[in-house]
Amino acid sequence: MSAIKDEVWNDEACDCDAPSKPSNLKGKLLPLDVALARGLALAEAVNETETVSLTHASGRALAASVRTPTHLPPFDNSAMDGYAVRCADLVGGGPWRLTIAGRIAAGEAPVDATGGGALRILTGAPVPPGFDAVVMQERVERDGDVILLDRRPEPGENIRRKGEDLAVGEELLPAGVLIGAREVGALAATGKDAVAVRRKVRVKLFCTGSELVEPGEPLRPGQIWNSNRFMLLAALAQPWIDVVDLGAVSDDPAALRGALAAAAQDADMVVTTGGVSVGDEDHMHDVLRAVGGEVRVMRLALKPGKPLTIGKIGDAIYIGLPGNPVSAFVTWSIIGQSVLRKRAGISRAVAMNGSAVAAFELQRRPGRREYRPARIVGRAPCGRPLVELFDASFSARIATLAAADGFVIFPANSARIKRGAALEFAPL
Numbered sequence: 130m131s132a133i134k135d136e137v138w139n140d141e142a143c144d145c146d147a148p149s150k151p152s153n154l155k156g157k158l159l160p161l162d163v164a165l166a167r168g169l170a171l172a173e174a175v176n177e178t179e180t181v182s183l184t185h186a187s188g189r190a191l192a193a194s195v196r197t198p199t200h201l202p203p204f205d206n207s208a209m210d211g212y213a214v215r216c217a218d219l220v221g222g223g224p225w226r227l228t229i230a231g232r233i234a235a236g237e238a239p240v241d242a243t244g245g246g247a248l249r250i251l252t253g254a255p256v257p258p259g260f261d262a263v264v265m266q267e268r269v270e271r272d273g274d275v276i277l278l279d280r281r282p283e284p285g286e287n288i289r290r291k292g293e294d295l296a297v298g299e300e301l302l303p304a305g306v307l308i309g310a311r312e313v314g315a316l317a318a319t320g321k322d323a324v325a326v327r328r329k330v331r332v333k334l335f336c337t338g339s340e341l342v343e344p345g346e347p348l349r350p351g352q353i354w355n356s357n358r359f360m361l362l363a364a365l366a367q368p369w370i371d372v373v374d375l376g377a378v379s380d381d382p383a384a385l386r387g388a389l390a391a392a393a394q395d396a397d398m399v400v401t402t403g404g405v406s407v408g409d410e411d412h413m414h415d416v417l418r419a420v421g422g423e424v425r426v427m428r429l430a431l432k433p434g435k436p437l438t439i440g441k442i443g444d445a446i447y448i449g450l451p452g453n454p455v456s457a458f459v460t461w462s463i464i465g466q467s468v469l470r471k472r473a474g475i476s477r478a479v480a481m482n483g484s485a486v487a488a489f490e491l492q493r494r495p496g497r498r499e500y501r502p503a504r505i506v507g508r509a510p511c512g513r514p515l516v517e518l519f520d521a522s523f524s525a526r527i528a529t530l531a532a533a534d535g536f537v538i539f540p541a542n543s544a545r546i547k548r549g550a551a552l553e554f555a556p557l
Contacts, residue, residue: 159426165468169468192326193304201294208287209265212266232250302316333399334374335388360458360527370469400461401448435497485552487537502533504516
């Protein structure tokens with residue numbers, strides 16, 4: 130999900146770039162693009178690298194650019210099954226009769242055909258010197274060892290030229306690319322069996338809340354099962370991440386200070402959920418400062434997800450997500466994940482959002498950029514998805530999140546959305 134610049138909106142007049150303090154938290158809301166920029170500014174890519182085999186490279190961040198040590202393809206080869214010919218042999222107006230002088234398949238060395246004639250050639254086979262076109266077999270009439278052509282091919286026809294994909298020394302992959310199936314294929318095509326990648330980023334995760342109980346355990350009055358823990362563990366289950374699950378910590382300042390200080394000692398990022406708003410049991414801002422951390426972002430002009438906190442403790446970036454599940458998911462997806470990708474040295478941006486058409490009318494209070502869960506209910510005449518919204522109160526509704534096809538995104542200054550309006554849409 131992408132961030133789009135919105136204007137600053139405040140509950141009270143304030144300077145949103147001023148240092149945030151507990152005493153004046155209430156009035157400060159920061160635009161999403163500013164908050165994201167501050168988080169990204171904290172994220173220096175990890176320096177350590179390791180070499181892994183191609184079989185273990187998928188999902189890792191490439192440490193340095195890779196240049197091809199050979200031409201791709203490494204030799205002229207046939208693009209299809211057919212017959213290799215010399216265009217100069219086709220004199221006059223045709224049709225032309227050529228004797229088949231040999232046969233060559235993929236994996237075989239070029240044959241010697243200096244005596245003239247045509248060559249039976251199969252897809253991927255090297256095209257011998259002097260032959261400058263391949264006629265597809267469907268355009269040839271064969272009679273024993275003779276072929277009949279009624280059409281003159283163009284020079285270079287159906288030949289993949291040496292180096293037409295990449296020449297020796299050209300960049301195959303840039304540093305920072307997240308290696309996937311396509312990148313592994315490209316590396317293998319140049320003969321590489323191993324590649325240098327950045328080490329995995331180390332993420333420590335714990336959830337705050339005295340009310341949290343692990344799934345499978347019985348609930349006592351006032352308790353809930355800890356859905357955020359497993360939702361975020363699933364989101365962090367990536368080959369480029371080494372995640373340490375620290376479970377849940379009660380709303381006790383001393384316990385939270387100990388957990389946060391310990392987590393930050395050898396982490397690249399510490400992620401918590403809950404405790405970042407302004408309630409009596411929201412301790413994480415004070416806890417972060419108490420263990421020597423600093424706060425860069427406290428509250429966003431975002432719905433859901435206003436209480437997001439971004440900071441630094443030692444060398445670790447701190448991301449304090451809201452406790453409501455949908456809020457935690459949204460803020461992690463649009464900010465936390467982007468900051469962590471930069472920390473991991475991943476340079477390629479995530480996919481951009483798409484567009485959809487409103488199947489609803491809506492009046493809303495402008496001021497915050499809003500991500501609303503939506504379901505696709507059909508296709509508009511223009512071909513874009515037609516979407517309708519779930520209930521307006523959704524920040525704590527994990528079942529709504531699971532049922533959604535994506536998020537409709539309302540700009541901060543929008544007050545009315547008409548049926549049929551074009552909308553930004555982030556698919557899930």
